[in-house]
Amino acid sequence: MKAIRILSRNIRDSFKSVFRNFSLSLASISCITITLIVVAISMVLSLNVNRFTELVEKDVTIVAFLDLETNDVEINDISQKLKGLNNVESVKFKSKQSISEDMMASSETFKNIMSEWSEAESPIQDTFQVKVKDIKLIGKTADEIKAIEKVDVVKYGEGMVEELVSIFDIVRRASFIAVVALIVVTAFLIINTIKITIFSRKREIEIMRLVGASNLNIKIPFIIEGLILGVLGSIIPIIATCYGYTAIYDKLGGKLFSDLIKMIKPAPFIYFISLVLLIIGMIVGMFGSLRAVKKYLKI
Amino acid sequence: MDLIALQNVRKQYKTGVVAIHDLSLNIEKGDFVFVIGSTGCGKSTLIKMLYREEKPTKGKIIVGGIDVAKLRNSKVYKLRRKIGVVFQDYKLLNKSTAYENVAFALEVLGLPKDEIHDKVIKALELVGLKNKAKQYPLNLSGGEQQRVAIARAIVNGPKLLICDEPTGNLDENTSLEIMSVLEEINKLGTTIIMVTHDTTIVKKYKKRTILLDSGRILKDYKKGTYGNESNKNTK
Ligand SMILES: Nc1ncnc2c1ncn2[C@@H]1O[C@H](COP(=O)(O)OP(=O)(O)OP(=O)(O)O)[C@@H](O)[C@H]1O
Ligand SMILES: [Mg+2]
Numbered sequence: 001m002k003a004i005r006i007l008s009r010n011i012r013d014s015f016k017s018v019f020r021n022f023s024l025s026l027a028s029i030s031c032i033t034i035t036l037i038v039v040a041i042s043m044v045l046s047l048n049v050n051r052f053t054e055l056v057e058k059d060v061t062i063v064a065f066l067d068l069e070t071n072d073v074e075i076n077d078i079s080q081k082l083k084g085l086n087n088v089e090s091v092k093f094k095s096k097q098s099i100s101e102d103m104m105a106s107s108e109t110f111k112n113i114m115s116e117w118s119e120a121e122s123p124i125q126d127t128f129q130v131k132v133k134d135i136k137l138i139g140k141t142a143d144e145i146k147a148i149e150k151v152d153v154v155k156y157g158e159g160m161v162e163e164l165v166s167i168f169d170i171v172r173r174a175s176f177i178a179v180v181a182l183i184v185v186t187a188f189l190i191i192n193t194i195k196i197t198i199f200s201r202k203r204e205i206e207i208m209r210l211v212g213a214s215n216l217n218i219k220i221p222f223i224i225e226g227l228i229l230g231v232l233g234s235i236i237p238i239i240a241t242c243y244g245y246t247a248i249y250d251k252l253g254g255k256l257f258s259d260l261i262k263m264i265k266p267a268p269f270i271y272f273i274s275l276v277l278l279i280i281g282m283i284v285g286m287f288g289s290l291r292a293v294k295k296y297l298k299i
Numbered sequence: 300m301d302l303i304a305l306q307n308v309r310k311q312y313k314t315g316v317v318a319i320h321d322l323s324l325n326i327e328k329g330d331f332v333f334v335i336g337s338t339g340c341g342k343s344t345l346i347k348m349l350y351r352e353e354k355p356t357k358g359k360i361i362v363g364g365i366d367v368a369k370l371r372n373s374k375v376y377k378l379r380r381k382i383g384v385v386f387q388d389y390k391l392l393n394k395s396t397a398y399e400n401v402a403f404a405l406e407v408l409g410l411p412k413d414e415i416h417d418k419v420i421k422a423l424e425l426v427g428l429k430n431k432a433k434q435y436p437l438n439l440s441g442g443e444q445q446r447v448a449i450a451r452a453i454v455n456g457p458k459l460l461i462c463d464e465p466t467g468n469l470d471e472n473t474s475l476e477i478m479s480v481l482e483e484i485n486k487l488g489t490t491i492i493m494v495t496h497d498t499t500i501v502k503k504y505k506k507r508t509i510l511l512d513s514g515r516i517l518k519d520y521k522k523g524t525y526g527n528e529s530n531k532n533t534k
Contacts, residue, residue: 006409020394207390210350211451212380213407215373 006217014224018232021200025229028193032233032285035186036277040241042175042182043273049168049175052261053135056168060138060161062130064145065153070126074150081148082128087141089131096124125152135165183284190229190288198222198292205296215297222293223286230285231278238274245270301361302328302459302490303349308358310344310514318344319355320514326492328458331485333501333525334494336511342494345511346461349492350382351375363458380408383452383460383489387467389444391436397423397447398432404451422450426480442473446480453484460484462493466500474500502526 018025066078075093082091100122104111114122130145132138138156146154198205208218246266254263303326310319318341326332334342347353348360351367360367363381370378391400401422405415423429426446436444445465452460462481466474478500485491495501501508505523509516 002409005411006407009406009409203390204392207392207403208407209376210379210384210390211404211407211455212376212378214376217376217407217409 007220010221010224014221014228017201017221017225018228024193024196024200025232028190028229028285028288029233031186031189031193032230032281033236035182035284036234036237036281037240038182039179039280040237040273040277042179043276044241044245046172046175046179047269048264049171051264052256053165053168053172055262056161056165057135060132060135060156062132062138062142062145062154062156064128064130064148064151065125065155066127067150067152068123068125070150075126078128078148078150082130082145085141085144087132087134087137089133091131092129094127094129096122096126099124099127136162138162183280187284187288190226190284191291193288195292195295198289198296202296205293209297218297219290219293222289226285226287226289227282228285229289230281230283233285234278234281237277237281241273241277242266242270245273300328301325302330302363303492304359304361305348306359308348308355308360310341310348310353311356318514319348322358322514322516324509324516324519326490329485329488329490331482331491331504331506332493333504333506333508334492334511335496335498335501335508336517338496340511341514342511343463344514346463346492346494349459350384350461351378380455381458383449383455383457385445385448385452385460385462385465387464389436389441389448391444391447391451393436396433396435397428397439397443397450400436400447401451401454404454408455418454419450422454423447425453425483426450440473441469442476445469445473445477449477449480449484453489458490460489460491462491462495464494464496466495466497471499478504 079091082088100114104114132141138161142154142156145151205218249263249266255261305322305324308319308322311317336342344353348355349362351370355368365378398419401419402415405418423432426449428443428446466477481491507522508520508525510518
């Protein structure tokens with residue numbers, strides 16, 4: 001009961017104080033807003049890039065075409081060798097028959113041409129489809145596969161795939177560093193802004209201590225105030241994220257460069273980002289003001 | 300019974316200044332005590348140690364049964380709830396009314412609204428400011444502001460009221476008004492320790508008077524004897 005009374009009074013007073021010291025509050029709020037916008041951009045970027053990488057990795061396959069006259073024993077042998085390679089995740093054999101069947105089923109033209117071919121004439125080769133564990137090593141793995149006897153040609157999105165993945169990697173790392181750095185910088189800025197606010201309320205804190213308010217009791221209003229600043233500071237970034245991301249998604253049709261690279265669907269993605277922004281705002285605001293008030297609490 | 304007991308208390312500030320030297324002192328419950336002495340002799344330091352604004356370097360301090368020297372920082376508020384403090388500069392919140400200033404002391408303790416109202420009105424009545432409850436401090440005279448501060452200090456019914464030069468900024472008549480309020484409070488049972496420079500007041504009110512000099516008790520005048528002596532040898 002007593003705790004509820006203290007809390008409700010504090011919430012009321014915190015709101016009052018945020019608006020009474022509006023210019024100072026505004027400084028803290030803008031500080032949080034700017035950071036959260038950059039945090040939002042970084043998060044949207046890195047999460048999408050993360051997803052791109054996953055998609056690319058899932059999709060990229062090394063196709064090993066075998067010499068035309070390769071017998072079953074040799075095929076078995078190659079399969080074993082492929083499975084023995086370090087970076088190989090899975091190996092799937094596709095015989096020339098099944099490839100021709102697929103091709104013939106896929107178009108009438110193919111069917112007409114291919115039905116003419118005899119078994120010996122067919123240029124279609126048996127293939128192995130190899131998925132790799134680490135896409136960055138795909139070039140090396142392809143070379144190793146090529147070195148296996150009876151393997152004729154090895155194909156994958158040479159060069160392009162690795163480049164794409166390493167670009168994704170850089171973007172991901174850079175945005176992560178940006179997010180962390182920004183959060184740290186804002187925390188400091190907020191501590192300083194709130195310190196100024198609190199300096200103007202030094203007397204209030206002094207009196208609270210004098211009349212027997214416990215330290216926790218003194219901290220609560222400032223914690224709540226920091227929380228309010230954090231929430232207010234996250235409003236614009238949240239709106240910007242929700243509308244901005246949806247707009248970009250619609251404009252690009254949900255993909256980047258090719259159908260392979262799909263963007264994350266706006267819902268529930270933007271809600272997730274909003275929640276994270278709100279939480280970061282609240283935590284940064286709270287800790288900022290807690291740090292700032294601590295200075296006046298020691299005896 | 301003693302409300303306050305100091306035993307061989309020494310206070311040395313971080314700067315190296317020794318403000319109180321080996322001081323022992325007992326103050327009875329319900330007493331009214333003046334603390335006097337030249338500037339810098341350690342009066343404020345002495346009373347700051349009583350409400351644990353400063354910690355003694357050595358010695359024992361008991362206030363209302365609480366061992367103040369051993370009190371942990373996180374528990375200081377328990378002591379403060381038993382003590383009211385009044386300063387020369389009032390320390391009021393200028394953005395709050397007289398009523399709100401007094402109520403503030405109870406709000407931070409989480410008292411219910413009705414109880415706060417009753418106590419605040421009573422306290423303002425006691426200091427004679429009930430009709431100015433809605434005024435802001437800057438619209439009040441110095442004496443009135445000090446009375447608001449006194450109301451705030453006593454609103455929670457403390458055992459001890461500590462005043463550090465409460466009349467320091469006030470003219471003679473206003474000082475006497477403040478004194479009569481303090482006497483009233485003392486009569487209701489609150490022990491009062493008052494630091495002052497105003498020897499006229501000390502002579503007029505004839506209370507136990509402790510004369511400090513360079514952090515030591517130079518003389519401890521029993522009730523009413525201060526004026527008598529100074530008449531004789533113009534000290
Ligand atoms: N926070 C502090 N840090 C260091 N030295 C201090 C501190 N407070 C007081 N002093 C020193 O301790 C001594 C006693 O100071 P104190 O304030 O107790 O004197 P006082 O008797 O109250 O003087 P006044 O009548 O001017 O108020 C002085 O020499 C002062 O400079
Ligand atoms: Mg002093």
